[in-house]
Amino acid sequence: MFRALNFILISLLSWSTFAQQPIAQAKAYLSNHVFEEILFVSIKEQKLYHIKDDKIVKEYVISSSAYGTGNEEGSNKTPLGLHKVKQKYGEKTPINGRMVGRIFYGEIATIYTDGSKSKTDDVTSRIFWLEGLEKGKNKGDGIDSYKRYIYIHGTSEEGRLGSPSSHGCIRMKNKEVIVLYRLIEVGTLVLIL
Secondary structure (H helix, E strand, C coil): CHHHHHHHHHHHHHHHHHHHHHHHHHHHHCCCCCCCEEEEEECCCCEEEEEECCEEEEEEECECECCCECCCCCCCCECCEEEEEEEEECCCCCCCEEEECCEEEEEECCCCCCCCCCCCCCEEEEEEEEEECCECCCECCCCCCCCCCCEEEECCCHHHCCCCCECCCEEECHHHHHHHHHHCCCCCEEEEC
């Protein structure tokens, strides 16, 4: 019985430490910044963590780029570093609504939950358009996240979430990006590591 209780206690302590890793990583990277709220994207874990007041409010399974990480224009890679939500789109777009150029024209995307690829890289439901904040890393000529149209957005390829499969953006489930959209304001920091 003592061994079982000891194992449970160690497991809980390990989980607590693991759960705090995104917070510790964000604080280490932003040691010169004070933040109350941040979206932390872990490329390794393929997760987005909504952190507020030093607590993980929610974690979401995402997909980053199938081409890896990088900031070069035309690379289709996910850019690293500190960003902020520059603009939001899709307020009146219905769930699974397909947007082209950030505009919903009435088409509802087919959602693939089985790992199938769609014929188009659908941007659905909601968009957070990101602006890089680090000159020479994700801001500036040839590497600018904003000019590269790097978004956090809904996807028609929900079955591929959890593994790198985008063309540079951060993909989310449609229901989850709609919920997050209501919670996150323009100007919120986004850290991709």
